[in-house]
Amino acid sequence: MTSAVPPAEFFQGVEQFNQQEFYACHDTLEALWMEALEPQKRFYQGILQIAVGCYHLGNLNWQGAVILLGEGIGRLRGYQPVYEGIDVAELLIQSVQLLQALQETGPEQVADFVKQLESLPANASGDISTNSVTRLPKISTLSGN
Numbered sequence: 001m002t003s004a005v006p007p008a009e010f011f012q013g014v015e016q017f018n019q020q021e022f023y024a025c026h027d028t029l030e031a032l033w034m035e036a037l038e039p040q041k042r043f044y045q046g047i048l049q050i051a052v053g054c055y056h057l058g059n060l061n062w063q064g065a066v067i068l069l070g071e072g073i074g075r076l077r078g079y080q081p082v083y084e085g086i087d088v089a090e091l092l093i094q095s096v097q098l099l100q101a102l103q104e105t106g107p108e109q110v111a112d113f114v115k116q117l118e119s120l121p122a123n124a125s126g127d128i129s130t131n132s133v134t135r136l137p138k139i140s141t142l143s144g145n
Contacts, residue, residue, distance in 0.1 A: 005084075006040070006084045006085070007032065009028055009031065009032055010029070010032055010044070010084070011141070012028050013025050013028035013029040013032070013047070013051075014047075014086070014139045014141065016028055017047070017051050017138075017139050018138050018139055020054070020058075020136060022051045022052065022054045022055035022058065023055055025048075025051040026048060026051055026052055026055065029044050029047060029048045029051065030048060032044050033045050033048055039079075040084070042075050042078075043075075043076070043079050043083055043084065045072075045075055046071075046072045046073075046074075046075030046076035046079070047072065047076070047086075047091075047139070048072070049068045049069070049071045049072030049075065050068070050069060050072035050073070050076075050091070050095050050137060051072075052064075052068045052072075053065045053066075053067075053068035053069035053070075053072060053095075053099075054069075054098075054136055054137070056068060057102070057110070057114060057117075057136075058114065060110050060111055060114060061110075062102065062105075062106070062107035062110040063107065065102060065110075066099065066102055066103060069095055069098060069099040069102070070099060072095065073092060073095050073096060073099065076088055076091065076092055076095075077092065080092065082142055085141050085142055086139055086140070086141060086142070087139075087140040087141070087142050090140050091137055091138075091139055091140070094135070094136075094137035094138065095137045097134055098134055098135070098136065098137060101113070101134040116134075117134070117135060117136060120135055
């Protein structure tokens with residue numbers, strides 16, 4: 001599958017996502033999404049929905065976070081493993097882990113869950129074998145530059 005080189009604004013949105021500036025990421029990517037054609041349109045929408053899910057989580061909106069994470073994950077599944085220089089498979093792994101942890105936590109415990117997320121060091125790596133650390137997803141780029 002060939003795809004056009006994404007515009008610079010897309011990578012600005014990726015940077016905002018990775019800095020956990022989810023509202024700004026939404027604004028940046030929504031402008032691209034509204035103008036895009038398929039298959040980019042669905043791709044942008046999937047990333048947008050994951051960003052908005054993380055934004056809702058930051059506002060302790062458990063239901064909004066769960067719904068939008070789920071919708072974003074569903075939209076991105078067909079773009080694996082890599083699309084437009086983005087490691088979609090890794091983004092999905094991280095997003096699914098977050099969604100599952102949220103579902104296990106439930107809406108009553110969302111404030112404690114978010115406190116735990118915020119208390120993690122920015123560059124800490126979780127021990128996957130114990131599943132003890134859940135974190136917000138990050139978007140990895142696979143550019144050869």
